[in-house]
Amino acid sequence: DVKVTQSSRYLVKRTGEKVFLECVQDMDHENMFWYRQDPGLGLRLIYFSYDVKMKEKGDIPEGYSVSREKKERFSLILESASTNQTSMYLCASSSGTSNTGELFFGEGSRLTVL
Amino acid sequence: GENVEQHPSTLSVQEGDSAVIKCTYSDSASNYFPWYKQELGKRPQLIIDIRSNVGEKKDQRIAVTLNKTAKHFSLHITETQPEDSAVYFCAANSGAGSYQLTFGKGTKLSVIP
Numbered sequence: 001d002v003k004v005t006q007s008s009r010y011l012v013k014r015t016g017e018k019v020f021l022e023c024v025q026d027m028d029h030e031n032m033f034w035y036r037q038d039p040g041l042g043l044r045l046i047y048f049s050y051d052v053k054m055k056e057k058g059d060i061p062e063g064y065s066v067s068r069e070k071k072e073r074f075s076l077i078l079e080s081a082s083t084n085q086t087s088m089y090l091c092a093s094s095s096g097t098s099n100t101g102e103l104f105f106g107e108g109s110r111l112t113v114l
Numbered sequence: 115g116e117n118v119e120q121h122p123s124t125l126s127v128q129e130g131d132s133a134v135i136k137c138t139y140s141d142s143a144s145n146y147f148p149w150y151k152q153e154l155g156k157r158p159q160l161i162i163d164i165r166s167n168v169g170e171k172k173d174q175r176i177a178v179t180l181n182k183t184a185k186h187f188s189l190h191i192t193e194t195q196p197e198d199s200a201v202y203f204c205a206a207n208s209g210a211g212s213y214q215l216t217f218g219k220g221t222k223l224s225v226i227p
Contacts, residue, residue: 035217040123040219040220041219042120042203042217042218042219042220043158043203043217043220044217045214045215045216048214058214059115059214059216090157090158100145100146100165100207102148102160102163103148103150103158103160103215105157105158105159106157107156107157108157
């Protein structure tokens, strides 16, 4: 079974703090994604990566950055957390060189910014 | 970019009845349409998908239909059971060369025993 592991299930941070969300997958997938999930808004893509050190902006990249130094690990960084970034963050991975492959999601990281 | 609209946002059905969730998309180049199910407190998981060269696909009690001309696709669940209660998301890919998958806002399905 594909396993996508997000390091923190629940985080509470203060406004202005730097936040790191880590994601690791164990299936040698080329593609990794960070989504944000908010009630009534569905899943919105923040950033994705199709190769090591490669990254592409999704639909809502403002206030976020990412890092992919190794194939299995994709990090989401909030340089200066704000209250409107309180949300559930979902990491996902997929194989292949197109956008027609199954996404395997992690359990999610629920971030609260006070 | 791609825009995916999903209806209804909530749906309640009696156990044993059918449920239908509908989605529309905007990008005529889209050719892959998956459906994900997210049970309460759990991760989204793929339940069925359809590609643009197929009009309908079935897997036991679930089926998906695609109308490329009208740019809409639907999820059909027959003989609903309480374990079908979840949030369902439709999605569509962007055109060739893009890695993006755009999701609808989700439908919360409640199956009443």
